[in-house]
Amino acid sequence: MKKIISVLMVAVCLMMAAPAQAQLHFGVKGGLNLSKASLSADALKGDNQTGFFIGPMAEFTLPIIGIGADVAALYSQSDLSVKGYDVNAKLKTIEIPVNLKWSFGLGSMLGAYIATGPQFGFNIGNKNGFMNYELEKSNTTYNVGAGLKLLRHLQVGVNYNFALSKTAVLLDDATMVKVKNNTWQVSLAYIF
Template identity: 55%
Template sequence: MKKFLSTLMVMACLVIAIPAQAQIQFGVKAGLNVSKLHLSEETFSSDNRTGFFIGPTAEFTLPLLGLGIDASALYNQFGVDSEEGTSTKKTIEIPINLRWTIGFSSLIGAYVAVGPQFGFNVGDRWFDNVCEFKKNTTSFNVGAGVKLFGHLQVGANYNFALKDNGTIHANEAIGFKQNTWQISAAYMF
């Protein structure tokens, strides 16, 4: 019984101590995105289109386990080509990722991250009265990166749509999905 109580006491102390050791960092994240629209007809060019994103980010990490959560509020912009010309989609994207970090030393580490991303359209919903983007979208992130010097993070992730991001109104309504590669740099304060 004494061993059980001792073990229980040690576990309780660890549970209390781990949050006290937790690290919360805030920073700024920016990067380049390369998007591709997936659709069944060629009303729009589905070739890769580049854009950018920027915004605040936060990271909560439990150092003992290397597990954490990162979240950002990113202004995201990318181009779409139609037969009438190029249009630009503007959104606020909120990725919330579960992150596992491995520290090789105090100066360098690596991480992998997965989680949902929620997007909210803040630009025009219509492009040339042909394409309509949804007001909000949901997608999923898978990514990896490195942490350098305790403050700089460089990463890449792939974001794929879980459902249609919009509709093209040609002869009939055709849904499409937008998948995106992102390369980012973040500076944590």
């Protein structure tokens, strides 16, 4: 019984000390988007389109267990295109990913992480739509990603954003087609 109480006391002390050792870091993040539209009409197919994103980020980590959070405010620009249509929609959004992140070290200069969480996007470009597109004012995606931490300041990552809500509505011969934009992202971050 004394051993169990001793182990519990050590665990409680470690848990109390962890917040005191918590690390909050700020940085800047940028990268490449590769998106493809997913449409509710089977006859229409989306094209792959590239874009970019950049903005500030913050990372909070509990060093003993490596669990933390990653939050950013990213300006993102990408195209939305449908095969067979000449009109491309240019999406200009502010993306706010909020990820739960688990980091583990492979030495003092190299580490890895996996991350997952929602991302909220707000359209700051053309809100009224044009031609046969109507862009939504906001959308939500879900991120799943992984990456490497290099030299304590650099992070290289890749993640996939699953669209949870529609990005646009395409009016095709008086039929409303819902458009969702799924995106691969490759990122580079510098942590101060």
